[in-house]
Amino acid sequence: xxxxxxxxxxxxxxxxxxxxxxxxxxxxxxxxxxxxxxxxxxxxxxxxxxxxxxxxxxxxxxxxxxxxxxxxxxxxxxxxxxxxxxxxxxxxxxxxxxxxxxxxxxxxxxxxxxx
Numbered sequence: 001x002x003x004x005x006x007x008x009x010x011x012x013x014x015x016x017x018x019x020x021x022x023x024x025x026x027x028x029x030x031x032x033x034x035x036x037x038x039x040x041x042x043x044x045x046x047x048x049x050x051x052x053x054x055x056x057x058x059x060x061x062x063x064x065x066x067x068x069x070x071x072x073x074x075x076x077x078x079x080x081x082x083x084x085x086x087x088x089x090x091x092x093x094x095x096x097x098x099x100x101x102x103x104x105x106x107x108x109x110x111x112x113x114x115x
Contacts, residue, residue, distance in 0.1 A: 020062045022094075028053070035048055051067035053065065053067065062091050066087055066108075070087055072105060076100075078098060079105070
């Protein structure tokens with residue numbers, strides 16, 4: 001499925017969004033190697049036992065949403081949202097990605113998924 005998702009991203013994402021996606025894919029591979037990259041709800045997503053994270057796009061940024069982000073400890077104060085389950089981060093450039101913070105969020109998503 002990974003090849004299908006990459007083909008989808010290459011066909012549907014602007015160049016600057018593809019750069020962000022590739023950085024996020026690398027971070028996910030390093031911090032949640034068991035996660036499967038799939039298309040869910042029409043967007044690239046990573047799943048374990050359940051949805052770990054999903055990407056949505058707008059003209060100005062990509063949003064990385066964590067399915068159980070409301071349960072995270074937000075040491076980096078980057079998570080947005082007020083719902084009961086998800087939290088998200090808006091990312092405008094690949095250079096603007098806080099890799100340490102996102103790696104921490106991915107690890108927390110993985111830990112929650114294993115419970």
